[in-house]
Amino acid sequence: MARNIEIKARIESVESLLPVAAEIADEGPIEIDQDDTFFACPNGRLKLRAFSEHDGQLIFYQRPDSAGPKESFYVISPTSSPDTIRQLLSLAYGEIGRVRKHRTLFLAGRTRIHLDKVDELGDFLELEVVLAEGEPNEAGVSVAHELLEKLGISPHQLVEEAYVDLLAKLPNKPILSPTSAGR
Known part of the structure; x- marks a missing residue:
């Protein structure tokens, strides 16, 4: 499996970090709309x-929920029919959450800098530092x-949970169980 080091932080606004990320980056910005369904x-x-x-x-991945940099193992498989796959997996395993976001992607060396506007949650920075095989964390x-230092992110801004977990904690947000989801 591929590996990276991930870190996430709550930010005041994507717009405030755009010029700083652009200055650091080798490539970007690339604008991406994403609709993530978790099972x-x-x-x-x-x-x-x-x-x-x-x-x-x-996408399958494993990573701990902790503030600060953490190792993530992942496997990605492309699909040309996401709606059919969503329906299939919802029926088979149960849908536990959905995250919709607009991502502005920059590449800085081997790091993906994500500036995310997450529906219902606000603005976030996410870094993914890709590790070579056998490279130490x-x-x-x-x-x-x-x-983080170049981007002006302080330790109190770090977030340990995934977006789907943060959304589940919102008031009036039903938590889907695997048995009730997809029905």
Whole structure:
């Protein structure tokens, strides 16, 4: 499985970080609309990411919920029929949440800088430092800390949970169970 070091932070606004991210980046900005559907999965997280009616990815990943840089293992499989895959997985495993966001992507060396506007949650920064096979986590953690400093992100802004978990905590937001989801 591929690996990266991830870190997420709540930010005041995507617009305030755009010029700083652009200055640091080698490529970008790339604007992406994402609709992520999460399914019950006992061994990690399973989500379907839809970019459009005919373009998506099925993604499995494992990572701890903790503030600060954390290792994530993942496998991604492209799909040309995300709506059918969503229906199939909802029926088979149960849908546990859905996250819709607009992502502005920058690439800085081996790091993906995501500036996310998440429906119902607000604005976030997410860094993903891609690790080479056998590379120690510490190398990616060091890169993540450097970028956080350049972006002006303080430790109190760090978020440990996934967007889907933050959405589930919102008032008046029903938590879907695997048995009731998809019905």
